[in-house]
Amino acid sequence: MLRHVIGALNILIREDLGYGGVTDWNFSEDEKRQCFCNRQFDVRDCSVQGIFTTADVVEHDPLSLMCPKMIPEWNTDLRIEQMVRYPIPHEERQRLEKAIDSNPSQRKAFILGHGLWSNLEVDQTLKWLDFVLDTIDPRRNLPVLLITPNAAGDQKPDEWIVSQGNKALVHFEHAMAIQAAKRRIDHLGTWNMSIQATLYDGVHMDMRGNLLKAMMVMNWLNLLEA
Template sequence: MFRFVAVVLLFCLLAYMVLWLPLSLLFGASNGRPSSQHQWMIVEPGEDAFKHFAGSRDCGITQSDIYLAPWPMNPKVSPFCKNRATLLDALSGGGRYGWDEPFVGKGCTYRWFSTSEICMILERFNAISFIGDDVVQSVYAAFNVLLREDLALGGVQQWIMSDQDRMSCKCGEQFLNPECTRYAVKNQDEVKKNEGSGKGGLYFCARTPHAYIRVESVPASTTSQTLFKDLTYSRPNPWQPSPLIFSFSHGSSFDVAATTRAMEEWHTIATGAERNIPMLFLGPPAFSTNKTADTPPKERNSAVWSYQKQVSVKAKTNHFDVLSLYNLTMQASTPDGQHFGEAVALVEAMMVINWLSKLDTS
């Protein structure tokens, strides 16, 4: 009996050292803080990934509202896309089964990663830059919501906001209220420098720097170019990827020629770094029927579709992968017909994270 107990205790000790200890060290080091300060939530299959997020009750978003976990029709075939090409095709060509129903990929679909899984994906990169107009800015805001596990104010700098501003920019309003843009998180350092202040949610991992760089002109401003170079050029290991996510549809007012010049410019800047910089172009969202007639383009979705079709070819010529957001937003609610709330932005951010997960890192 004593020998049996000793064997069990030895097995438990080995399991702790081999499995739990390395993971705790990995996650504990990811913010440069002891792991005891992290409250990692392990999301079991079928559980709501948002239930422990700050603001989960106030914002009224559950994982089942925006993500449909696939049911494998064939146990031998995974429902998840096997590589980057099939992932982008599936997400660009997917759809919804009804208005505001969860979006699903065509033929295969994407994963909904937990925060700990997202952190492990980000560990593979030198830096991540989100560059362009308000479309990619919204994706970056949702990216911060996921990394800070805060649905209420995860995309903004609540430590510089008044109580009234925090109420005005809470939940979906941080994506929809134009007045909240000035408080939006623009880079990782803005959040990290407030660690220990008790004035806002911290990142659950922060070893890979990331930033949003606004670009709405061609050529891009010297400031924007410098921000990108500072983020990527000086990073160690030039072969470790520094992904770039780019959008310019709203910034160019759906001008194909201007967007092409912008992509050519950023391809040149990325090439000049002599580094591994994979690039993703985000196509424009669709317009809804409640879009006002006085906002361009007058042709509405026919213009958006034409722009998407032409620019996709130009993007691939300039070594960009392409993710269309048209089908994702086609049956999604929007208060003004052209701007979408937190639920859509979270899906867009998770799609980008899935793209990141498929990138080669060797």
């Protein structure tokens, strides 16, 4: 689900509702028709072509980035690493460690998006969370935001209603808010903001919902400047 939030953030920094969240520079004409606007998120063949790092945009379509045009010294690298299981495989841990810039002068913030991979089991999630936190910031000095899953929609498959339905999601969100505070990191719950939203498959939000999540993340980042 963080993949979609990253897509929405890329829409904002590229100021492109049509293709801002995907690697449109290598799209065929058919893909451009298929993946336009909201379909960046709603069509699986489109959503899997999301942007994983700002460096890819700089390499392939640098003129689409709006921030450098307004702030010449802007050099933020927005990137995503996916680790959706625990224990975390060795190669995924190595990739995460490599992705963390060791330059102490460069400002960093980490956004940890948690989906449904743990079946909302708090103990399993905490093992994952502690492992990631120990990897990125053992001393807990860097800003970290944990985002927990949005609400379930009416298209949610029946077999997941008990373990991943709205009651389970609310309990999970409340539990993780407490655990985040104990670990001195921030928490963003998204159940309340999404309970009346459009979830095309009962799980994932469309572009509008993800843009709202992205704005909430931007507000959090802005607070770090205060």
